[in-house]
Amino acid sequence: MSADSTDESGDGDGSPTTDESTAASTTDESSAQFPGDLLAVSALDAGYGDLQILSAVDLAVHDGEYVTIVGPNGAGKSTVMKTVFGLTTYMGGEIRFDDDDISGLAPERIIHRGVSYVPQNENVFAGLSVRENLEMGAYILDSVPQYRLDWVFERFPILEERQTQRAGTLSGGQRQMLAMGRALMLDPDLLMLDEPSAGLAPDLVDEMFDRIDAINESGTAILMVEQNAVEALSRCDRGYVLVQGQNRFDDTGEALLGNDEVRQEFLGG
Numbered sequence: 324m325s326a327d328s329t330d331e332s333g334d335g336d337g338s339p340t341t342d343e344s345t346a347a348s349t350t351d352e353s354s355a356q357f358p359g360d361l362l363a364v365s366a367l368d369a370g371y372g373d374l375q376i377l378s379a380v381d382l383a384v385h386d387g388e389y390v391t392i393v394g395p396n397g398a399g400k401s402t403v404m405k406t407v408f409g410l411t412t413y414m415g416g417e418i419r420f421d422d423d424d425i426s427g428l429a430p431e432r433i434i435h436r437g438v439s440y441v442p443q444n445e446n447v448f449a450g451l452s453v454r455e456n457l458e459m460g461a462y463i464l465d466s467v468p469q470y471r472l473d474w475v476f477e478r479f480p481i482l483e484e485r486q487t488q489r490a491g492t493l494s495g496g497q498r499q500m501l502a503m504g505r506a507l508m509l510d511p512d513l514l515m516l517d518e519p520s521a522g523l524a525p526d527l528v529d530e531m532f533d534r535i536d537a538i539n540e541s542g543t544a545i546l547m548v549e550q551n552a553v554e555a556l557s558r559c560d561r562g563y564v565l566v567q568g569q570n571r572f573d574d575t576g577e578a579l580l581g582n583d584e585v586r587q588e589f590l591g592g
């Protein structure tokens with residue numbers, strides 16, 4: 324499924340690396356339905372220049388899983404995703420994807436492995452048409468695969484209707500759909516979404532989450548950062564609570580929602 328069929332190393336031993344150091348470890352039951360780690364982040368240190376933000380962060384996403392990161396402002400949630408995608412200063416620890424070590428690789432190389440990332444802001448080319456934006460999503464390929472365009476249009480019919488319209492003239496919700504559609508053009512194994520519901524009118528938030536559910540149900544693993552924590556945890560398979568650049572809790576979404584400490588400290592009671 325990933326765009327790159329030339330992975331070199333493939334030397335992983337497949338052993339899970341993420342469990343020990345977090346406050347509430349991942350339950351075996353929640354992991355059992357998933358075949359293995361797609362993304363395995365262990366003891367990750369990262370930041371910006373000399374400024375360290377993440378300290379020994381552990382996180383895993385299994386094949387086809389839907390994982391959410393929640394936590395207070397400035398906790399480093401976006402930094403985790405940016406670091407997986409090669410956009411920050413990698414300082415230590417390990418990031419494995421599909422059993423290959425991708426720690427510190429540049430984004431172009433990570434995209435080839437089958438990871439797509441939708442940042443929170445400036446995630447479309449405003450001056451280009453909807454269709455051109457989608458075509459840009461497949462820029463690493465020699466030609467734009469029509470079946471992927473069709474796949475995206477099927478999931479986001481509004482993008483087909485508006486394909487000649489400039490992205491800058493779309494509504495916030497449509498723009499977010501375009502950003503997601505573009506990220507899906509390469510049929511990634513893992514889609515990382517940074518606050519997909521941010522700035523959306525309340526009646527569009529549920530619709531956005533429904534679309535993310537549908538993408539996940541079609542087999543794409545999701546790693547998502549969300550301020551809308553209760554909604555996100557109620558939909559995901561597992562969640563992580565990050566505080567000051569460190570793991571605080573991880574468990575199934577349901578268990579985190581039922582955890583009094585998590586509710587009081589991080590979910591508004």
Ligand SMILES: Nc1ncnc2c1ncn2[C@@H]1O[C@H](COP(=O)(O)OP(=O)(O)OP(=O)(O)O)[C@@H](O)[C@H]1O
Pocket residue numbers: 371374376394395396397398399400401402403548
């Ligand atoms: N480009 C950058 N350069 C320097 N520091 C940054 C940069 N981006 C983020 N930071 C800092 O890193 C810390 C973590 O930011 P991050 O955006 O990862 O947090 P977050 O948990 O996603 O928060 P929020 O929910 O507010 O987006 C913050 O202190 C932030 O100011």
